[in-house]
Amino acid sequence: METKLWNGQNTADLAAAADTLRCGGVVGVPTETVYGLAANALDEDAVRQIFLAKGRPQDNPLIVHISNIESVEKLSSSFTQIGRKLAQAFWPGALTLVLKKSDIVPYIVSAGLETVGIRMPSDPVCRRIIELSGVPIAAPSANSSGKPSPTTAAHVMYDMSGKIDGVVDGGSSKIGVESTVVDVTGKIAVILRPGAVTKEQIGAVIGVENVKNFVETADESFAPPSPGMKYRHYAPKQPLTLYVGAPEDTYTAIMRDVKPGGAVLCFDEYAHCFHTTIPYGKSYDKDEQARRLFSCLRSTENMDADIIFAQCPREFGTGVATVNRLKKSAGGKIINVKTKDIIGVVGVSGSGKTYISRQLAKGHYLINADELYDKMLKEHTDMIREIGSEFPEAMSGGTIDKKVLSAQVFAKPDALCTINKITHKYIVKEILRLCRASSAEKIFIDAPTLFESGLDRYCTEIIGVYAPQETCIARITQRDKISQEQAERRLNNMHNMDFFTAYCDKIIVNE
Ligand code: TXA
Ligand code: MG
Numbered sequence: 001m002e003t004k005l006w007n008g009q010n011t012a013d014l015a016a017a018a019d020t021l022r023c024g025g026v027v028g029v030p031t032e033t034v035y036g037l038a039a040n041a042l043d044e045d046a047v048r049q050i051f052l053a054k055g056r057p058q059d060n061p062l063i064v065h066i067s068n069i070e071s072v073e074k075l076s077s078s079f080t081q082i083g084r085k086l087a088q089a090f091w092p093g094a095l096t097l098v099l100k101k102s103d104i105v106p107y108i109v110s111a112g113l114e115t116v117g118i119r120m121p122s123d124p125v126c127r128r129i130i131e132l133s134g135v136p137i138a139a140p141s142a143n144s145s146g147k148p149s150p151t152t153a154a155h156v157m158y159d160m161s162g163k164i165d166g167v168v169d170g171g172s173s174k175i176g177v178e179s180t181v182v183d184v185t186g187k188i189a190v191i192l193r194p195g196a197v198t199k200e201q202i203g204a205v206i207g208v209e210n211v212k213n214f215v216e217t218a219d220e221s222f223a224p225p226s227p228g229m230k231y232r233h234y235a236p237k238q239p240l241t242l243y244v245g246a247p248e249d250t251y252t253a254i255m256r257d258v259k260p261g262g263a264v265l266c267f268d269e270y271a272h273c274f275h276t277t278i279p280y281g282k283s284y285d286k287d288e289q290a291r292r293l294f295s296c297l298r299s300t301e302n303m304d305a306d307i308i309f310a311q312c313p314r315e316f317g318t319g320v321a322t323v324n325r326l327k328k329s330a331g332g333k334i335i336n337v338k339t340k341d342i343i344g345v346v347g348v349s350g351s352g353k354t355y356i357s358r359q360l361a362k363g364h365y366l367i368n369a370d371e372l373y374d375k376m377l378k379e380h381t382d383m384i385r386e387i388g389s390e391f392p393e394a395m396s397g398g399t400i401d402k403k404v405l406s407a408q409v410f411a412k413p414d415a416l417c418t419i420n421k422i423t424h425k426y427i428v429k430e431i432l433r434l435c436r437a438s439s440a441e442k443i444f445i446d447a448p449t450l451f452e453s454g455l456d457r458y459c460t461e462i463i464g465v466y467a468p469q470e471t472c473i474a475r476i477t478q479r480d481k482i483s484q485e486q487a488e489r490r491l492n493n494m495h496n497m498d499f500f501t502a503y504c505d506k507i508i509v510n511e
Contacts, residue, residue, distance in 0.1 A: 030170025036139030
């Protein structure tokens with residue numbers, strides 16, 4: 001069979017793909033999560049072709065994709081209250097709702113279950129194809145069974161060429177990991193597979209008490225409610241070992257273990273550190289890691305490497321989905337290199353991060369980077385000497401006058417760079433020394449420049465403290481007796497809240 005390649009931007013091509021689906025064919029289609037292998041969900045013979053092309057076990061059900069919410073009433077005999085709420089909040093989007101199926105859904109789609117997974121994707125090309133075809137579309141991820149999911153049309157072609165009717169090219173998948181699968185047949189939502197929509201986001205809509213994770217188990221005899229969970233998945237050609245811990249610790253451990261012939265799936269910051277690397281995003285950029293993961297795992301296929309070492313991201317937010325996929329691709333070869341919890345606390349000036357740090361760190365060890373810095377300006381001779389040679393005006397009787405130094409630094413942006421280069425080096429070293437010397441199992445670091453100094457890479461968790469800009473300005477002007485303009489200037493010199501919201505593992509609101 002010749003597999004056609006259709007252009008997702010071309011109307012005639014979309015019509016041809018939709019016609020193929022209506023007539024019982026199988027087509028690779030783009031979605032915002034990963035590419036799907038689509039067929040008319042109401043046509044048993046067409047759906048059978050999906051299982052054949054994928055080599056998928058018959059007991060693993062398919063998700064039915066729809067383009068309007070009314071379709072749910074046809075596919076499900078009971079659209080529960082909780083299901084409706086989640087559909088309203090997250091559709092179109094990366095959430096699959098498992099509901100009681102209606103009689104029109106063939107058992108081959110549900111793999112014999114009385115439930116059906118339903119999703120309304122947001123990808124416009126996918127939506128258009130569903131609308132034009134006029135039928136609900138059953139579609140698993142478009143990879144050969146066991147392989148990493150495809151995030152480009154080329155990936156689908158690689159796995160499916162000659163086996164299906166065509167592939168619609170809609171560009172790279174925006175999200176890169178599959179949808180969150182949630183059982184909403186009961187009173188509370190049970191997450192069967194973590195995905196792009198996080199547990200926290202679901203909790204924010206229906207209440208945290210109404211959502212729980214289905215605990216995964218490696219026990220083969222156990223019957224998982226989401227049959228897909230029992231299979232080894234996302235496996236690259238080579239065996240993969242996953243290292244869990246703070247980025248610097250996984251880097252050090254891999255450095256120790258890597259041998260010639262080993263490739264390292266690493267964060268961008270470490271791309272230059274090993275001989276053969278597959279960088280998959282900055283260590284703190286979970287969305288980017290999700291977007292690139294499958295493509296990176298696939299790229300190892302043609303690589304001259306016989307083993308893969310992988311740095312594991314922090315398991316928060318979308319990181320939960322990425323870590324879940326990585327653990328499956330490792331097939332149990334997981335090395336935990338974490339020795340203690342090191343929790344960084346960040347936030348813009350005036351957000352109240354110091355107050356929050358003190359609350360969080362009760363009963364644990366807290367390092368306040370600002371206080372440490374003040375102490376080092378008085379006592380740390382090497383740092384004092386180096387600052388003094390760049391900013392001689394700030395020297396005063398063998399120590400640094402912080403007021404004079406600050407005035408100079410905030411006046412000129414290049415001076416900020418110079419001072420940071422000097423101080424970050426010493427402060428990071430000192431904080432790491434304190435962490436190592438401490439016997440505490442949980443250490444909090446209150447550090448305004450956690451990311452700029454690179455300290456974030458030593459953290460097992462990063463908490464961002466949020467307060468509205470006006471609140472921050474009011475707090476700083478009052479606390480530090482400075483003007484509104486000075487306060488604004490100070491805030492402009494730092495990462496803003498959008499940065500923290502995007503890159504922290506958790507956000508605490510402190511209004
Ligand atoms: O983002 C996605 O979900 C992608 C795109 C194409 O929509 N699809 C996808 O499908 O990942 P698939 O077949 O690779 O994974 C579907 C998962 C499987 O783990 C399956 O067991 C579970 O959803 N699932 C489907 N229907 C179910 C049901 N009725 N009950 C429990 N789990 C179900
Ligand atoms: Mg899949």
